[in-house]
Amino acid sequence: MPDSAPPRPLVIKVDATHYPMDVFGDRLISEGFQVVKASSIKEGIKLARRCKPDLVVTIDDADSGVDAIEWLELQHSDNEASLAMTPLLILADISRLERLRVHELPDRVKVLQRPLELRDFIQTAKHMLAIWDL
Amino acid sequence: MRIIVHTGKGGVGKTSVSAATALRCAEMGLKTIVISTDTAHSLGDSLEMKIGPEPIQLYDNLWAQEVDARYSMDKYWWRIQNYLINVFKQREGLDDIVAEEITILPGLEEGAHLLWINQYFETQEFDVLIVDAAPTAETLRLLSLPDASRWWFERTMNLMKGMTGRLLRPLAKPLFGTDLPEQEELDSVQRLFDTLSKVAGLLADPALSTMRLVMTPEKMVIKETQRTYTYLNLYGYPTDSVICNRIIPPEVVDPYFAAWKDSQRKNLELIGEAFGGLKVLKAPMFSSDIGGLDDLRRLADALYENTNPSQIMTAEVGTHTIEHDLSTGDYLLRIPLPFADKTDLDLYRSSDELTVRVGPYRRNIVLPYTLWKLETGPASFVEGALQIRFVNKQA
Numbered sequence: 001m002p003d004s005a006p007p008r009p010l011v012i013k014v015d016a017t018h019y020p021m022d023v024f025g026d027r028l029i030s031e032g033f034q035v036v037k038a039s040s041i042k043e044g045i046k047l048a049r050r051c052k053p054d055l056v057v058t059i060d061d062a063d064s065g066v067d068a069i070e071w072l073e074l075q076h077s078d079n080e081a082s083l084a085m086t087p088l089l090i091l092a093d094i095s096r097l098e099r100l101r102v103h104e105l106p107d108r109v110k111v112l113q114r115p116l117e118l119r120d121f122i123q124t125a126k127h128m129l130a131i132w133d134l
Numbered sequence: 135m136r137i138i139v140h141t142g143k144g145g146v147g148k149t150s151v152s153a154a155t156a157l158r159c160a161e162m163g164l165k166t167i168v169i170s171t172d173t174a175h176s177l178g179d180s181l182e183m184k185i186g187p188e189p190i191q192l193y194d195n196l197w198a199q200e201v202d203a204r205y206s207m208d209k210y211w212w213r214i215q216n217y218l219i220n221v222f223k224q225r226e227g228l229d230d231i232v233a234e235e236i237t238i239l240p241g242l243e244e245g246a247h248l249l250w251i252n253q254y255f256e257t258q259e260f261d262v263l264i265v266d267a268a269p270t271a272e273t274l275r276l277l278s279l280p281d282a283s284r285w286w287f288e289r290t291m292n293l294m295k296g297m298t299g300r301l302l303r304p305l306a307k308p309l310f311g312t313d314l315p316e317q318e319e320l321d322s323v324q325r326l327f328d329t330l331s332k333v334a335g336l337l338a339d340p341a342l343s344t345m346r347l348v349m350t351p352e353k354m355v356i357k358e359t360q361r362t363y364t365y366l367n368l369y370g371y372p373t374d375s376v377i378c379n380r381i382i383p384p385e386v387v388d389p390y391f392a393a394w395k396d397s398q399r400k401n402l403e404l405i406g407e408a409f410g411g412l413k414v415l416k417a418p419m420f421s422s423d424i425g426g427l428d429d430l431r432r433l434a435d436a437l438y439e440n441t442n443p444s445q446i447m448t449a450e451v452g453t454h455t456i457e458h459d460l461s462t463g464d465y466l467l468r469i470p471l472p473f474a475d476k477t478d479l480d481l482y483r484s485s486d487e488l489t490v491r492v493g494p495y496r497r498n499i500v501l502p503y504t505l506w507k508l509e510t511g512p513a514s515f516v517e518g519a520l521q522i523r524f525v526n527k528q529a
Contacts, residue, residue: 017188019188019189019253020253021246021249021250021253023187023188023202027202114186114188114190115184115185115186115187115188115190116186117186118186118187118202
Protein backbone atom coordinates (compact mmCIF):
# COMPACT_ATOMS: atom_id res chain seq x y z
CA MET A 1 0.00 0.00 0.00
CA PRO A 2 1.47 3.38 -0.91
CA ASP A 3 2.41 5.66 1.97
CA SER A 4 -0.41 8.18 2.25
CA ALA A 5 1.41 10.50 4.70
CA PRO A 6 2.07 13.94 3.20
CA PRO A 7 5.75 14.68 2.51
CA ARG A 8 7.45 16.43 5.40
CA PRO A 9 8.68 19.96 4.61
CA LEU A 10 12.42 19.97 3.99
CA VAL A 11 14.54 22.59 5.73
CA ILE A 12 18.22 23.28 5.11
CA LYS A 13 19.84 24.73 8.19
CA VAL A 14 23.08 26.64 7.70
CA ASP A 15 24.78 26.79 11.06
CA ALA A 16 28.44 26.91 12.00
CA THR A 17 27.99 27.82 15.67
CA HIS A 18 30.08 25.70 17.98
CA TYR A 19 27.30 24.27 20.20
CA PRO A 20 27.27 20.49 19.86
CA MET A 21 23.58 20.35 20.72
CA ASP A 22 21.37 21.46 17.86
CA VAL A 23 18.48 23.12 19.68
CA PHE A 24 16.82 24.66 16.60
CA GLY A 25 17.35 21.66 14.31
CA ASP A 26 16.04 19.17 16.84
CA ARG A 27 12.96 21.28 17.53
CA LEU A 28 12.22 21.46 13.79
CA ILE A 29 12.49 17.66 13.58
CA SER A 30 10.21 17.20 16.59
CA GLU A 31 7.67 19.46 14.87
CA GLY A 32 7.62 17.22 11.78
CA PHE A 33 10.15 18.91 9.50
CA GLN A 34 12.96 17.09 7.70
CA VAL A 35 16.22 18.87 8.43
CA VAL A 36 19.43 18.79 6.41
CA LYS A 37 22.34 20.55 8.05
CA ALA A 38 25.19 22.49 6.45
CA SER A 39 28.12 23.87 8.42
CA SER A 40 29.19 26.51 5.88
CA ILE A 41 27.66 28.72 3.20
CA LYS A 42 29.41 26.79 0.43
CA GLU A 43 28.08 23.46 1.69
CA GLY A 44 24.62 24.98 2.18
CA ILE A 45 24.37 26.26 -1.42
CA LYS A 46 25.53 22.90 -2.77
CA LEU A 47 22.91 21.07 -0.66
CA ALA A 48 20.18 23.56 -1.52
CA ARG A 49 20.74 23.08 -5.26
CA ARG A 50 20.55 19.32 -4.85
CA CYS A 51 17.69 18.99 -2.31
CA LYS A 52 15.45 21.91 -3.33
CA PRO A 53 14.34 22.69 0.24
CA ASP A 54 11.03 24.27 1.22
CA LEU A 55 12.83 26.61 3.62
CA VAL A 56 16.37 27.66 4.49
CA VAL A 57 17.24 28.64 8.07
CA THR A 58 20.52 30.51 8.54
CA ILE A 59 22.14 31.21 11.89
CA ASP A 60 23.83 34.53 11.19
CA ASP A 61 26.87 34.48 13.41
CA ALA A 62 29.97 36.53 12.71
CA ASP A 63 32.14 34.47 15.07
CA SER A 64 31.48 31.18 13.31
CA GLY A 65 31.76 32.62 9.79
CA VAL A 66 28.18 32.30 8.51
CA ASP A 67 27.14 35.71 7.19
CA ALA A 68 23.45 35.91 6.27
CA ILE A 69 24.06 38.78 3.81
CA GLU A 70 26.55 36.64 1.90
CA TRP A 71 24.04 33.77 1.87
CA LEU A 72 21.25 36.06 0.75
CA GLU A 73 23.32 37.41 -2.16
CA LEU A 74 24.38 33.93 -3.28
CA GLN A 75 20.87 32.53 -2.98
CA HIS A 76 19.26 35.49 -4.70
CA SER A 77 21.65 35.43 -7.65
CA ASP A 78 21.58 31.66 -8.08
CA ASN A 79 20.92 30.47 -11.60
CA GLU A 80 18.32 28.00 -10.35
CA ALA A 81 15.08 29.92 -10.04
CA SER A 82 13.69 27.59 -7.37
CA LEU A 83 16.61 28.33 -5.04
CA ALA A 84 16.42 32.06 -5.66
CA MET A 85 12.75 31.99 -4.59
CA THR A 86 13.14 29.67 -1.56
CA PRO A 87 11.94 31.27 1.70
CA LEU A 88 14.79 32.19 4.03
CA LEU A 89 14.63 32.57 7.80
CA ILE A 90 17.59 34.36 9.37
CA LEU A 91 18.34 34.10 13.10
CA ALA A 92 20.54 37.09 13.87
CA ASP A 93 22.13 38.89 16.80
CA ILE A 94 20.81 42.36 17.57
CA SER A 95 24.21 43.78 16.61
CA ARG A 96 23.74 42.50 13.05
CA LEU A 97 20.18 43.68 12.44
CA GLU A 98 21.13 47.11 11.13
CA ARG A 99 23.48 45.60 8.61
CA LEU A 100 20.75 43.26 7.39
CA ARG A 101 18.44 46.23 6.60
CA VAL A 102 15.39 44.19 7.54
CA HIS A 103 12.82 46.62 6.08
CA GLU A 104 14.38 46.31 2.60
CA LEU A 105 14.29 42.52 2.49
CA PRO A 106 11.85 40.71 0.15
CA ASP A 107 8.74 39.09 1.65
CA ARG A 108 10.19 35.60 1.36
CA VAL A 109 12.92 36.55 3.87
CA LYS A 110 12.19 36.86 7.57
CA VAL A 111 14.60 37.81 10.34
CA LEU A 112 14.27 36.79 14.00
CA GLN A 113 16.46 38.34 16.64
CA ARG A 114 18.48 35.99 18.84
CA PRO A 115 18.00 35.04 21.63
CA LEU A 116 14.52 33.96 20.71
CA GLU A 117 11.75 31.79 22.04
CA LEU A 118 11.64 28.41 20.30
CA ARG A 119 7.87 28.81 20.04
CA ASP A 120 8.30 31.99 17.96
CA PHE A 121 10.88 30.28 15.79
CA ILE A 122 8.59 27.33 14.97
CA GLN A 123 5.57 29.56 14.43
CA THR A 124 7.51 31.73 11.98
CA ALA A 125 8.86 28.69 10.11
CA LYS A 126 5.34 27.26 9.82
CA HIS A 127 3.90 30.60 8.84
CA MET A 128 6.46 30.98 6.04
CA LEU A 129 5.41 27.60 4.67
CA ALA A 130 1.71 28.30 5.29
CA ILE A 131 1.43 25.44 7.81
CA TRP A 132 -1.17 26.18 10.43
CA ASP A 133 -1.66 24.50 13.78
CA LEU A 134 -5.28 23.40 14.05
CA MET B 135 35.85 25.61 37.15
CA ARG B 136 33.17 25.67 39.88
CA ILE B 137 29.60 24.42 39.48
CA ILE B 138 27.03 25.86 41.90
CA VAL B 139 23.49 24.44 41.89
CA HIS B 140 20.75 26.42 43.67
CA THR B 141 17.75 24.33 44.58
CA GLY B 142 14.79 24.63 46.95
CA LYS B 143 11.01 24.80 47.18
CA GLY B 144 9.14 26.81 44.56
CA GLY B 145 8.90 30.55 45.23
CA VAL B 146 11.78 30.93 47.71
CA GLY B 147 13.86 33.13 45.39
CA LYS B 148 16.23 30.65 43.71
CA THR B 149 16.32 32.64 40.49
CA SER B 150 17.15 35.96 42.18
CA VAL B 151 19.85 34.27 44.25
CA SER B 152 21.29 32.60 41.13
CA ALA B 153 21.27 35.84 39.14
CA ALA B 154 22.82 37.82 42.03
CA THR B 155 25.50 35.17 42.56
CA ALA B 156 26.33 35.08 38.85
CA LEU B 157 26.53 38.88 38.65
CA ARG B 158 28.82 39.03 41.69
CA CYS B 159 31.12 36.34 40.23
CA ALA B 160 31.23 38.17 36.87
CA GLU B 161 31.97 41.52 38.53
CA MET B 162 34.82 39.85 40.44
CA GLY B 163 36.37 39.02 37.06
CA LEU B 164 35.28 35.38 36.85
CA LYS B 165 33.89 34.28 33.48
CA THR B 166 30.46 33.08 34.53
CA ILE B 167 27.41 31.45 32.95
CA VAL B 168 24.06 31.08 34.71
CA ILE B 169 21.64 28.52 33.30
CA SER B 170 18.02 27.99 34.25
CA THR B 171 16.65 24.44 34.28
CA ASP B 172 13.18 25.45 35.41
CA THR B 173 10.55 24.96 32.72
CA ALA B 174 8.88 28.16 33.97
CA HIS B 175 11.91 30.28 33.10
CA SER B 176 12.20 33.59 34.94
CA LEU B 177 15.95 34.20 34.79
CA GLY B 178 15.46 36.69 31.95
CA ASP B 179 13.00 38.67 34.11
CA SER B 180 15.42 38.76 37.01
CA LEU B 181 18.29 40.00 34.84
CA GLU B 182 15.88 42.19 32.83
CA MET B 183 17.26 40.77 29.60
CA LYS B 184 15.88 38.44 26.95
CA ILE B 185 17.52 35.04 27.27
CA GLY B 186 17.06 32.11 24.90
CA PRO B 187 17.87 28.40 24.58
CA GLU B 188 21.42 29.16 23.45
CA PRO B 189 24.00 30.82 25.73
CA ILE B 190 24.07 34.60 25.32
CA GLN B 191 26.50 37.17 26.69
CA LEU B 192 24.71 39.80 28.79
CA TYR B 193 27.55 41.84 30.27
CA ASP B 194 31.32 41.61 30.70
CA ASN B 195 32.10 38.08 31.95
CA LEU B 196 28.41 37.16 32.27
CA TRP B 197 26.50 34.73 30.05
CA ALA B 198 23.04 33.26 30.56
CA GLN B 199 20.89 30.53 29.06
CA GLU B 200 17.37 29.19 29.59
CA VAL B 201 17.76 25.54 28.66
CA ASP B 202 15.10 24.04 26.43
CA ALA B 203 13.23 21.53 28.60
CA ARG B 204 11.70 19.86 25.55
CA TYR B 205 15.11 19.16 24.09
CA SER B 206 14.85 15.81 22.36
CA MET B 207 17.04 13.72 24.64
CA ASP B 208 14.75 10.84 23.88
CA LYS B 209 15.09 11.06 20.12
CA TYR B 210 16.75 7.64 19.99
CA TRP B 211 15.12 6.30 23.12
CA TRP B 212 11.62 6.13 21.63
CA ARG B 213 12.65 3.41 19.16
CA ILE B 214 14.30 1.38 21.85
CA GLN B 215 11.26 1.89 24.06
CA ASN B 216 9.00 0.77 21.21
CA TYR B 217 11.06 -2.37 20.79
CA LEU B 218 11.02 -3.11 24.52
CA ILE B 219 7.26 -2.62 24.73
CA ASN B 220 6.81 -5.27 22.05
CA VAL B 221 9.27 -7.65 23.72
CA PHE B 222 7.51 -7.29 27.07
CA LYS B 223 4.11 -7.79 25.46
CA GLN B 224 5.12 -10.88 23.47
CA ARG B 225 7.45 -12.56 25.93
CA GLU B 226 5.96 -11.58 29.27
CA GLY B 227 2.33 -11.33 28.20
CA LEU B 228 1.99 -7.80 29.60
CA ASP B 229 -0.76 -5.57 28.37
CA ASP B 230 -0.01 -2.36 26.43
CA ILE B 231 -0.25 0.06 29.32
CA VAL B 232 1.87 -1.95 31.76
CA ALA B 233 4.49 -2.63 29.08
CA GLU B 234 4.64 1.04 28.21
CA GLU B 235 4.86 2.09 31.83
CA ILE B 236 7.80 -0.13 32.69
CA THR B 237 9.76 1.07 29.67
CA ILE B 238 9.52 4.75 30.56
CA LEU B 239 12.76 6.17 31.82
CA PRO B 240 11.63 8.95 34.15
CA GLY B 241 13.27 12.32 33.81
CA LEU B 242 14.88 11.60 30.46
CA GLU B 243 13.59 14.78 28.90
CA GLU B 244 14.95 16.95 31.71
CA GLY B 245 18.31 15.25 31.30
CA ALA B 246 19.13 17.81 28.61
CA HIS B 247 20.20 20.10 31.42
CA LEU B 248 22.80 17.60 32.49
CA LEU B 249 24.16 17.43 28.95
CA TRP B 250 24.78 21.18 28.99
CA ILE B 251 26.63 20.86 32.30
CA ASN B 252 28.86 18.28 30.67
CA GLN B 253 29.46 20.51 27.68
CA TYR B 254 30.61 23.44 29.80
CA PHE B 255 32.88 21.16 31.79
CA GLU B 256 34.38 19.70 28.60
CA THR B 257 35.06 23.07 26.99
CA GLN B 258 36.21 24.75 30.24
CA GLU B 259 34.94 27.99 28.70
CA PHE B 260 33.80 29.37 32.04
CA ASP B 261 35.27 29.77 35.51
CA VAL B 262 31.87 29.43 37.17
CA LEU B 263 28.67 27.66 36.11
CA ILE B 264 25.62 28.56 38.17
CA VAL B 265 22.51 26.42 37.83
CA ASP B 266 19.17 27.97 38.72
CA ALA B 267 17.44 24.63 39.27
CA ALA B 268 13.78 23.74 39.07
CA PRO B 269 11.79 23.25 42.31
CA THR B 270 12.99 20.45 44.55
CA ALA B 271 11.07 17.43 43.23
CA GLU B 272 12.03 18.05 39.60
CA THR B 273 15.63 18.75 40.52
CA LEU B 274 15.88 15.55 42.55
CA ARG B 275 14.41 13.62 39.64
CA LEU B 276 17.03 15.22 37.43
CA LEU B 277 19.88 14.51 39.82
CA SER B 278 18.79 10.90 40.34
CA LEU B 279 18.54 10.30 36.59
CA PRO B 280 22.11 9.08 36.08
CA ASP B 281 21.57 6.51 38.81
CA ALA B 282 18.15 5.40 37.60
CA SER B 283 19.34 5.22 34.03
CA ARG B 284 22.23 2.91 34.83
CA TRP B 285 19.77 0.27 36.00
CA TRP B 286 17.92 0.62 32.72
CA PHE B 287 21.00 0.69 30.64
CA GLU B 288 22.52 -2.47 32.04
CA ARG B 289 19.35 -4.53 32.02
CA THR B 290 17.73 -3.49 28.77
CA MET B 291 20.61 -2.73 26.44
CA ASN B 292 22.08 -6.17 27.01
CA LEU B 293 18.93 -7.56 25.41
CA MET B 294 19.80 -5.82 22.20
CA LYS B 295 23.55 -5.67 22.06
CA GLY B 296 26.28 -8.15 21.28
CA MET B 297 25.65 -11.77 20.40
CA THR B 298 22.00 -11.79 21.53
CA GLY B 299 21.25 -8.82 19.35
CA ARG B 300 22.96 -10.28 16.33
CA LEU B 301 21.17 -13.61 16.70
CA LEU B 302 17.82 -12.00 17.35
CA ARG B 303 18.04 -9.38 14.62
CA PRO B 304 16.57 -11.48 11.75
CA LEU B 305 13.92 -12.92 14.09
CA ALA B 306 12.95 -9.70 15.81
CA LYS B 307 10.25 -8.62 13.36
CA PRO B 308 8.37 -11.95 13.17
CA LEU B 309 8.73 -12.54 16.92
CA PHE B 310 8.12 -9.10 18.38
CA GLY B 311 6.45 -7.22 15.54
CA THR B 312 9.27 -4.68 15.32
CA ASP B 313 12.88 -4.45 14.09
CA LEU B 314 15.74 -4.26 16.54
CA PRO B 315 17.12 -0.74 16.80
CA GLU B 316 20.15 -0.09 14.60
CA GLN B 317 23.64 -0.29 16.07
CA GLU B 318 24.06 3.46 15.56
CA GLU B 319 20.97 4.12 17.70
CA LEU B 320 22.20 1.78 20.41
CA ASP B 321 25.59 3.50 20.36
CA SER B 322 23.90 6.91 20.67
CA VAL B 323 21.98 5.74 23.74
CA GLN B 324 25.20 4.29 25.17
CA ARG B 325 26.93 7.66 24.70
CA LEU B 326 23.96 9.39 26.31
CA PHE B 327 24.13 7.19 29.40
CA ASP B 328 27.90 7.50 29.56
CA THR B 329 27.49 11.29 29.60
CA LEU B 330 24.81 11.14 32.31
CA SER B 331 27.10 9.01 34.48
CA LYS B 332 29.93 11.43 33.89
CA VAL B 333 27.80 14.42 34.93
CA ALA B 334 26.75 12.59 38.10
CA GLY B 335 30.47 12.20 38.85
CA LEU B 336 31.08 15.91 38.21
CA LEU B 337 28.23 16.96 40.49
CA ALA B 338 29.37 14.57 43.22
CA ASP B 339 32.92 15.95 43.23
CA PRO B 340 33.13 18.43 46.15
CA ALA B 341 36.23 20.06 44.65
CA LEU B 342 34.18 20.98 41.58
CA SER B 343 30.50 21.17 42.52
CA THR B 344 28.36 22.54 45.29
CA MET B 345 24.65 22.31 46.02
CA ARG B 346 23.14 25.30 47.82
CA LEU B 347 19.74 25.03 49.45
CA VAL B 348 17.65 28.17 49.12
CA MET B 349 14.82 28.60 51.62
CA THR B 350 12.71 31.11 53.47
CA PRO B 351 12.39 30.96 57.29
CA GLU B 352 9.04 29.15 57.29
CA LYS B 353 8.34 25.78 58.94
CA MET B 354 7.00 24.03 55.83
CA VAL B 355 9.89 25.24 53.73
CA ILE B 356 12.45 24.14 56.33
CA LYS B 357 10.90 20.64 56.45
CA GLU B 358 11.09 20.27 52.68
CA THR B 359 14.66 21.60 52.63
CA GLN B 360 15.66 19.02 55.24
CA ARG B 361 14.24 16.26 53.06
CA THR B 362 16.09 17.64 50.04
CA TYR B 363 19.31 17.67 52.03
CA THR B 364 18.80 14.00 52.94
CA TYR B 365 18.20 13.01 49.31
CA LEU B 366 21.19 15.02 48.06
CA ASN B 367 23.33 13.13 50.57
CA LEU B 368 21.83 9.86 49.42
CA TYR B 369 23.10 10.55 45.90
CA GLY B 370 26.41 11.85 47.20
CA TYR B 371 25.92 15.43 45.95
CA PRO B 372 27.86 17.80 48.26
CA THR B 373 25.96 20.65 49.91
CA ASP B 374 28.08 23.48 51.31
CA SER B 375 25.54 26.04 52.52
CA VAL B 376 21.93 27.04 53.03
CA ILE B 377 20.68 30.39 51.85
CA CYS B 378 17.96 31.86 53.99
CA ASN B 379 16.09 34.44 51.95
CA ARG B 380 13.42 37.06 52.68
CA ILE B 381 14.18 37.68 56.36
CA ILE B 382 12.17 40.67 57.59
CA PRO B 383 14.85 43.30 58.43
CA PRO B 384 15.10 44.78 61.97
CA GLU B 385 14.22 48.28 60.72
CA VAL B 386 10.68 47.06 60.00
CA VAL B 387 8.86 47.96 63.22
CA ASP B 388 5.28 47.95 61.96
CA PRO B 389 3.22 45.93 64.52
CA TYR B 390 1.54 44.16 61.57
CA PHE B 391 4.80 42.23 61.07
CA ALA B 392 5.52 41.59 64.78
CA ALA B 393 4.13 38.04 64.95
CA TRP B 394 5.69 37.19 61.62
CA LYS B 395 9.09 38.51 62.74
CA ASP B 396 8.87 36.47 65.92
CA SER B 397 8.07 33.31 64.01
CA GLN B 398 10.97 33.99 61.59
CA ARG B 399 13.34 34.46 64.55
CA LYS B 400 12.35 31.05 65.99
CA ASN B 401 12.64 29.41 62.59
CA LEU B 402 16.08 30.93 62.01
CA GLU B 403 17.21 29.35 65.29
CA LEU B 404 15.79 26.04 64.06
CA ILE B 405 17.70 26.38 60.76
CA GLY B 406 20.92 27.06 62.68
CA GLU B 407 20.41 23.90 64.75
CA ALA B 408 19.14 21.69 61.93
CA PHE B 409 21.82 22.54 59.39
CA GLY B 410 24.48 23.16 62.03
CA GLY B 411 27.38 21.89 59.95
CA LEU B 412 26.58 24.10 56.99
CA LYS B 413 27.21 27.81 56.55
CA VAL B 414 23.95 29.79 56.66
CA LEU B 415 23.86 32.80 54.30
CA LYS B 416 21.12 35.34 54.94
CA ALA B 417 19.32 37.88 52.77
CA PRO B 418 16.63 40.35 53.82
CA MET B 419 13.17 40.76 52.40
CA PHE B 420 13.33 43.71 50.01
CA SER B 421 10.58 46.30 49.82
CA SER B 422 9.77 45.32 46.21
CA ASP B 423 10.40 42.52 43.70
CA ILE B 424 14.04 41.98 42.82
CA GLY B 425 14.83 42.86 39.21
CA GLY B 426 17.69 44.54 37.44
CA LEU B 427 21.36 44.92 38.22
CA ASP B 428 21.11 47.31 41.18
CA ASP B 429 18.70 45.04 43.08
CA LEU B 430 20.82 42.00 42.30
CA ARG B 431 23.95 43.77 43.57
CA ARG B 432 22.14 44.60 46.84
CA LEU B 433 21.12 40.96 47.22
CA ALA B 434 24.70 39.80 46.50
CA ASP B 435 26.05 42.31 49.08
CA ALA B 436 23.71 40.90 51.72
CA LEU B 437 24.62 37.30 50.96
CA TYR B 438 28.33 37.45 50.31
CA GLU B 439 29.53 40.89 51.56
CA ASN B 440 33.02 41.13 50.01
CA THR B 441 33.67 37.41 49.65
CA ASN B 442 33.82 35.35 46.48
CA PRO B 443 30.56 33.34 46.11
CA SER B 444 32.29 30.62 44.11
CA GLN B 445 34.50 29.57 47.01
CA ILE B 446 33.50 26.53 49.05
CA MET B 447 31.46 27.76 52.03
CA THR B 448 31.82 24.73 54.32
CA ALA B 449 35.06 22.79 54.19
CA GLU B 450 33.74 19.41 55.29
CA VAL B 451 30.86 18.33 53.14
CA GLY B 452 29.21 14.96 53.55
CA THR B 453 29.80 12.23 51.00
CA HIS B 454 29.99 8.54 51.63
CA THR B 455 33.25 7.13 52.96
CA ILE B 456 34.77 3.68 53.34
CA GLU B 457 37.07 2.95 56.29
CA HIS B 458 39.26 -0.11 56.62
CA ASP B 459 39.56 -1.68 60.06
CA LEU B 460 43.08 -3.13 59.95
CA SER B 461 42.63 -5.22 63.10
CA THR B 462 39.70 -7.25 61.73
CA GLY B 463 39.99 -6.73 57.98
CA ASP B 464 36.41 -5.42 57.98
CA TYR B 465 35.33 -2.35 56.04
CA LEU B 466 32.85 0.26 57.24
CA LEU B 467 30.78 2.10 54.63
CA ARG B 468 29.32 5.35 55.99
CA ILE B 469 26.59 7.26 54.11
CA PRO B 470 25.55 10.57 55.71
CA LEU B 471 21.76 10.84 55.58
CA PRO B 472 20.88 13.74 57.90
CA PHE B 473 17.18 13.99 58.78
CA ALA B 474 16.40 10.53 57.36
CA ASP B 475 13.82 8.51 59.28
CA LYS B 476 15.28 5.06 59.81
CA THR B 477 11.84 3.45 59.61
CA ASP B 478 11.62 4.75 56.04
CA LEU B 479 14.94 3.33 54.96
CA ASP B 480 15.67 0.08 53.08
CA LEU B 481 18.91 -1.59 52.25
CA TYR B 482 19.69 -4.57 50.01
CA ARG B 483 22.69 -5.76 48.05
CA SER B 484 23.74 -7.88 45.13
CA SER B 485 27.40 -8.95 44.92
CA ASP B 486 28.68 -5.72 43.42
CA GLU B 487 25.93 -3.23 44.18
CA LEU B 488 24.31 -1.83 47.29
CA THR B 489 20.83 -0.36 47.00
CA VAL B 490 19.70 2.21 49.57
CA ARG B 491 16.14 3.50 49.51
CA VAL B 492 15.09 6.58 51.47
CA GLY B 493 11.46 7.58 50.99
CA PRO B 494 10.69 7.53 47.28
CA TYR B 495 14.34 7.76 46.20
CA ARG B 496 16.64 4.86 45.56
CA ARG B 497 20.35 4.86 45.03
CA ASN B 498 22.52 2.05 43.73
CA ILE B 499 26.07 2.33 45.02
CA VAL B 500 28.56 0.34 43.01
CA LEU B 501 30.81 -1.33 45.54
CA PRO B 502 34.57 -1.33 45.08
CA TYR B 503 36.05 -4.68 44.07
CA THR B 504 37.57 -5.24 47.54
CA LEU B 505 34.06 -5.42 49.06
CA TRP B 506 32.54 -7.85 46.58
CA LYS B 507 33.59 -11.00 48.39
CA LEU B 508 32.88 -9.70 51.87
CA GLU B 509 29.62 -10.48 53.63
CA THR B 510 27.32 -7.67 54.64
CA GLY B 511 27.36 -7.43 58.42
CA PRO B 512 25.20 -5.34 60.70
CA ALA B 513 23.89 -1.96 59.57
CA SER B 514 23.14 0.86 61.98
CA PHE B 515 21.95 4.44 61.86
CA VAL B 516 24.27 6.60 63.97
CA GLU B 517 24.36 10.40 64.20
CA GLY B 518 22.54 10.97 60.94
CA ALA B 519 24.58 8.45 59.00
CA LEU B 520 23.91 4.94 57.77
CA GLN B 521 26.81 2.63 58.63
CA ILE B 522 27.20 -0.76 57.01
CA ARG B 523 29.90 -3.21 58.03
CA PHE B 524 31.41 -5.54 55.42
CA VAL B 525 32.79 -8.51 57.31
CA ASN B 526 35.99 -10.30 56.36
CA LYS B 527 35.29 -13.91 57.46
CA GLN B 528 38.77 -15.09 56.46
CA ALA B 529 40.48 -12.88 59.02
